[in-house]
Amino acid sequence: MVEKEGIESRLIFVLVLIMIVSGVSLAGLYQWTIPHIEAHEALARERAIFSVLPLAAAYEVIETDELLVYRGLDEAQNQVGYAMETRGGGFQGMITLMVGLDPEAEKLTGIEVLTMFETPGLGARIDEDNFKEQFTDKQFGDPFKAGKDIDTISGATLSVQAVGTIVSAAITQFEALKLDSPGGE
Amino acid sequence: MVRMWTDLLRGLWGEHPIFRLVLGMCPALAVTNTAINGMTMGLATTFVLVTSGTIISLLKHFIPQRVRIPSYIVIIATFVTAADYTLNAFWHDIHGVLGLFVPLIIVNCLILGRAEAFSSKNTVKRTIFDSLGYGIGFTWGLVLLGVIREVLGFGSIFGMQVMPDTFYNWTIMVLPSGAFLTLGVLLGLYNMLIQRAESKNKVLHTVKTASEGAFTDESVY
Incomplete structure (x- = not known):
């Protein structure tokens, strides 16, 4: 194992070869798994829409400049509210939420967490049902302050406040859209 | 075969x-605040230990000494990443x-440690046993x-309520x-157990070598 001074070409060759094999195999694996991953994400989004709009039987996508908004419809094609995908900074990374809004009653119909990177066991508990349920039926004008009108989770006040801030910002954005409410067409 | 077992049990x-x-x-x-988090992390680490250990053991004569660390890191x-995509x-x-x-998992020094200390010097078969042992031990x-943190912190085990x-x-x-x-207390207890076992073994070992002597089977070691 006596090695020469300077860089041997074999060192470069081996390292480059390992990198190429690694890169090519990961690219192949990515191509193979990405349709499955996207299908899971689409399914999760659809589930979230129906979860935050309990009365909806179908939904349609509304194109806006930057926001993804879905109009929920019941079986008689009546509008039952809007679902809006929104994101904001959490404690450790971005939190993406689906927020259900009822513009006529000016209240929330529910929230659902799509993605988040909060601390497992602490901030990650914002995804638990009894935390999310407290947002149902909240008024648009509520303060959304952790510890005041939102119950906190021990050790995760920042994550809880992040959800409150994102929801509150979502309401402001939603109201700025001034979507017409066709009601009973 | 006995050597495989010692590789595994170590x-x-x-x-x-x-x-x-x-x-x-x-x-x-970081991840042991619930039992299920600990278990999933442990199993994922075991997977990476076994697979990367196998490849490193296969390539041990191919990878030059001077670029072994970057090579191991890329393989790990x-x-x-493969585990991440497949799970997703x-x-x-x-x-x-x-x-x-x-x-x-990439920055877990256990994996690089085993690659450097064992996989890069031993056969694929022994590497698999060694990696499994460390993986399951981890x-x-x-x-x-x-379990300890979940019982005391949430009153549950694997999400099931056990405390009144x-x-x-x-x-x-x-x-x-x-x-x-928790880690500090467990480390203390573990060292106490090991030390007790070692002091007992010393006595046993001297008795054994004195009585068996000539019958020692070389191939076992």
Whole structure:
């Protein structure tokens, strides 16, 4: 194992070869798994829409400049509210939420967490049902302050406040859209 | 065959990665606030240990000494990324729980440590046994930490309520400081057990060598 001074070409060759094999195999694996991953994400989004709009039987996508908004419809094609995908900074990374809004009653119909990177066991508990349920039926004008009108989770006040801030910002954005409410067409 | 067993058992008890070698402290402290988190992290680490160990053992004559560390890191990172994609595509629910920890496996020094100390010097067969031993040893260590912290911090084990309603959850146990408290106590207990076993073994060993002497089978060692 006596090695020469300077860089041997074999060192470069081996390292480059390992990198190429690694890169090519990961690219192949990515191509193979990405349709499955996207299908899971689409399914999760659809589930979230129906979860935050309990009365909806179908939904349609509304194109806006930057926001993804879905109009929920019941079986008689009546509008039952809007679902809006929104994101904001959490404690450790971005939190993406689906927020259900009822513009006529000016209240929330529910929230659902799509993605988040909060601390497992602490901030990650914002995804638990009894935390999310407290947002149902909240008024648009509520303060959304952790510890005041939102119950906190021990050790995760920042994550809880992040959800409150994102929801509150979502309401402001939603109201700025001034979507017409066709009601009973 | 006996050698395979010693390879396997070494990581399970005598050279336990958490309690004896004190390696991989980042996941051991960060993700063990519930038992299920500890278990999933342990199993994912085991997968990466076994697969990357096998490849490193296969390539041990091909990889030059001077670029071995970057080579090992690339191989380990490849398997970690592969595990991440595969979990996301086919076990989406588990990925939801584990997704946050998977990238942490790359920097777990236990994996690089075994690659450097064992896989790069031994046969593929022995490497697989060695990696399994360390992987499972790491897993049970994480589960034990997780169970203790979950019982005291949430009153449950694997999400099932075990403590009576009157039990007041010790929030500190699920916070980072709880990880240090639990790990410290367990390290102490483990060392106590090992030391006791060692002092007993010494007596046994001297008796054995005196009586068996000539019958020692060389091939076993």
